[in-house]
Amino acid sequence: MDFASTIRSIPDHPKPGILFRDITTLLQNPIAFRAAVDQLVSRFAGGRVDCVAGIEARGFILGGAVAHQLSIGFVPLRKKGKLPHRTLAESYELEYGVDSMEMHVDAVSSGQRVLLVDDLIATGGTAEAGVRLLRRAGAEVTGAAFVIDLPDLGGADRIRKMGVPVQCLVAFPGH
Amino acid sequence: MDFASTIRSIPDHPKPGILFRDITTLLQNPIAFRAAVDQLVSRFAGGRVDCVAGIEARGFILGGAVAHQLSIGFVPLRKKGKLPHRTLAESYELEYGVDSMEMHVDAVSSGQRVLLVDDLIATGGTAEAGVRLLRRAGAEVTGAAFVIDLPDLGGADRIRKMGVPVQCLVAFPGH
Numbered sequence: 001m002d003f004a005s006t007i008r009s010i011p012d013h014p015k016p017g018i019l020f021r022d023i024t025t026l027l028q029n030p031i032a033f034r035a036a037v038d039q040l041v042s043r044f045a046g047g048r049v050d051c052v053a054g055i056e057a058r059g060f061i062l063g064g065a066v067a068h069q070l071s072i073g074f075v076p077l078r079k080k081g082k083l084p085h086r087t088l089a090e091s092y093e094l095e096y097g098v099d100s101m102e103m104h105v106d107a108v109s110s111g112q113r114v115l116l117v118d119d120l121i122a123t124g125g126t127a128e129a130g131v132r133l134l135r136r137a138g139a140e141v142t143g144a145a146f147v148i149d150l151p152d153l154g155g156a157d158r159i160r161k162m163g164v165p166v167q168c169l170v171a172f173p174g175h
Numbered sequence: 176m177d178f179a180s181t182i183r184s185i186p187d188h189p190k191p192g193i194l195f196r197d198i199t200t201l202l203q204n205p206i207a208f209r210a211a212v213d214q215l216v217s218r219f220a221g222g223r224v225d226c227v228a229g230i231e232a233r234g235f236i237l238g239g240a241v242a243h244q245l246s247i248g249f250v251p252l253r254k255k256g257k258l259p260h261r262t263l264a265e266s267y268e269l270e271y272g273v274d275s276m277e278m279h280v281d282a283v284s285s286g287q288r289v290l291l292v293d294d295l296i297a298t299g300g301t302a303e304a305g306v307r308l309l310r311r312a313g314a315e316v317t318g319a320a321f322v323i324d325l326p327d328l329g330g331a332d333r334i335r336k337m338g339v340p341v342q343c344l345v346a347f348p349g350h
Binding site: 008010013014020022024027028029030033034037051054056057058060061062063064065067068069071072073074075076078082083084085104107108 | 202246
C-alpha cells in the first residue's frame with residue numbers, strides 16, 4: 001500500500017518552514033486505515049503481545065485499532081495531569097523546555113509484553129519517555145510501531161538503541 | 176458483560192464531591208475492551224455506517240477500535256487549534272464558560288452516514304456539538320455510542336431529541 005499518497009502535507013504548519021504530515025486523510029480512508037493497522041502489527045505477529053500502549057492523542061486512534069486487531073487491552077500514555085488515578089511520570093524534551101508523560105501505576109503488570117504505538121516518530125523524545133515508563137512498571141517493550149518516520153531526526157534509531165524493534169510504514173526523508 | 180465492574184470509581188476527582196468514572200481499567204482488560212466495541216456497534220449493525228467520528232481524547236481509543244471493527248474510516252473531532260487543515264467549529268458550554276470543537280472541512284462528505292463515539296455522555300454538550308459539526312458538513316448522524324451514561328445529567332435524551340439513536344453500555348444513576 002502506498003501510504004504516502006494518503007497522507008496530506010501542509011506547508012508552514014505549525015510555523016513557517018515546517019511541512020506538516022497530516023495523517024487524518026489516511027485515517028478517514030477505510031482501505032488505508034485497515035492496511036495501516038495490519039502492517040503496524042505484522043512485524044510483531046510472531047511473538048506474544050499482551051497489550052498496546054498508545055501515546056496521546058493520535059496514537060490513541062491507531063493504538064485502539066491495533067489493540068482491537070490483536071484482541072488485547074489498551075493503555076493510554078497521557079499528557080501531564082490527565083489521568084485520574086496514581087501515575088508514574090517521565091519527562092521529555094521539547095524544542096524549548098520539557099514536558100512530561102504519565103501512565104497509571106497499575107496500567108501494566110510486571111512481565112507484560114507491550115507494543116508502543118504512535119502516529120509519527122520524529123526525534124523520538126516522547127517514544128523514549130513511553131519506553132522508560134513501561135519499563136519502570138516492569139513491562140517488556142516488545143516493539144514500537146509508527147505510521148510515519150522522519151528519519152533525518154533520528155527517532156527510530158534512538159528507540160532501536162534502547163533494544164526495542166521499530167516498525168514504520170512510510171518515511172519522509174528531509175521531512 | 177458486567178461493564179460496571181470493570182470501571183474504576185475515583186472519589187473527589189477532579190474536585191471534591193465528584194465521583195469520577197475511570198474507563199482505563201475497562202480498556203486495559205482485553206475481554207471487556209472487545210465486548211465494549213462489539214456492543215457499541217451492535218445496535219447499528221443493521222444499517223449502513225460509512226465512518227466513525229471520535230471525540231478527543233478517550234473517544235479516539237474506542238472510536239479507532241470501532242472503525243476497525245466495521246472496516247470503515249475514522250474522523251477526529253478535536254479541541255480547538257489541534258487540526259492542521261481548514262476546519263469547521265462548534266462551541267459548547269462548560270461548567271464555567273464555553274469551548275469549541277473542530278473538524279476538518281473535508282473530513283466527511285455529503286450524505287455519509289456517521290457513527291459518533293465517545294467514552295461517556297454527561298450533559299451531552301460535546302456530543303451535541305459533534306452532531307452539529309457533522310450535519311453542517313452534510314453528513315447524516317446515524318447514531319451515537321457511549322460506554323458510560325450519566326442519565327441524571329440528561330445528555331443521552333438531549334441527543335435523542337436531535338433525532339439521533341443513542342447506544343450506552345452502562346448507566347450510573349446519581350453519578
